[in-house]
Amino acid sequence: GIQVEQSPPDLILQEGANSTLRCNFSDSVNNLQWFHQNPWGQLINLFYIPSGTKQNGRLSATTVATERYSLLYISSSQTTDSGVYFCAVGETSGSRLTFGEGTQLTVNP
Amino acid sequence: GAVVSQHPSRVICKSGTSVKIECRSLDFQATTMFWYRQFPKQSLMLMATSNEGSKATYEQGVEKDKFLINHASLTLSTLTVTSAHPEDSSFYICSARVVSGREGLYNEQFFGPGTRLTVL
Numbered sequence: 001g002i003q004v005e006q007s008p009p010d011l012i013l014q015e016g017a018n019s020t021l022r023c024n025f026s027d028s029v030n031n032l033q034w035f036h037q038n039p040w041g042q043l044i045n046l047f048y049i050p051s052g053t054k055q056n057g058r059l060s061a062t063t064v065a066t067e068r069y070s071l072l073y074i075s076s077s078q079t080t081d082s083g084v085y086f087c088a089v090g091e092t093s094g095s096r097l098t099f100g101e102g103t104q105l106t107v108n109p
Numbered sequence: 110g111a112v113v114s115q116h117p118s119r120v121i122c123k124s125g126t127s128v129k130i131e132c133r134s135l136d137f138q139a140t141t142m143f144w145y146r147q148f149p150k151q152s153l154m155l156m157a158t159s160n161e162g163s164k165a166t167y168e169q170g171v172e173k174d175k176f177l178i179n180h181a182s183l184t185l186s187t188l189t190v191t192s193a194h195p196e197d198s199s200f201y202i203c204s205a206r207v208v209s210g211r212e213g214l215y216n217e218q219f220f221g222p223g224t225r226l227t228v229l
Contacts, residue, residue, distance in 0.1 A: 030216060031216045031217070031218075033217065033218065035220070040222070040223075041147075041200055041202070041222065041223040041225070042220070042222045042223065043202065043204075043220040045217070045219060045220075048215075048217040086152065086153070088153075088218075090216060095141060095158075095206055095216060096143065096155055096158060097143070097155070097204075097218055098155070099152045099153045099154075100152065101151075101152050102152055
């Protein structure tokens with residue numbers, strides 16, 4: 001099956017700093033989603049981005065499908081951005097999502 | 110975005126009992142729902158794909174007789190953990206797929222808030 005690798009596994013920032021999270025995948029995809037898992041376990045949809053670039057406030061994402069990677073940018077980070085960020089991909093032939101191991105982000109005041 | 114609910118949010122049960130978890134799509138119809146399991150500090154692992162009106166498709170290594178899935182309507186899928194044991198304690202999360210466009214070109218999944226199962 002498809003492999004999904006996220007980096008870095010852990011990231012500690014000071015409030016106001018910028019960061020880039022990376023997601024590499026091993027095969028063609030028809031779905032790529034970024035999620036933020038809050039402390040209560042709820043997965044919040046950040047981006048549906050199988051290709052191209054999107055922005056939503058302080059967050060933006062870029063997927064280069066031909067090179068099999070996606071990037072999530074967080075600017076001017078806030079303490080409420082803390083949590084685990086997951087990348088998940090869906091293979092071209094089906095609808096199931098395969099998750100990466102996540103990036104644990106801690107933003108300190 | 111689309112809203113998915115789960116019930117209950119937390120359940121504690123004795124070993125040997127069965128537990129049913131409900132997953133509902135509140136503002137859209139979902140022909141396909143998914144069930145995931147997450148252990149502490151780990152990622153989500155897909156357990157099964159639930160298709161409305163047909164049998165669920167289980168991932169390799171997931172016991173279908175242990176984890177019974179029923180997708181009886183376009184807005185409800187249920188997961189029943191039968192004869193639960195302490196090793197079944199975990200965080201169970203469902204998702205529903207929103208599909209639009211020709212050939213399912215838009216294919217986003219939305220997740221429920223999860224159910225924390227503790228088996229004593």
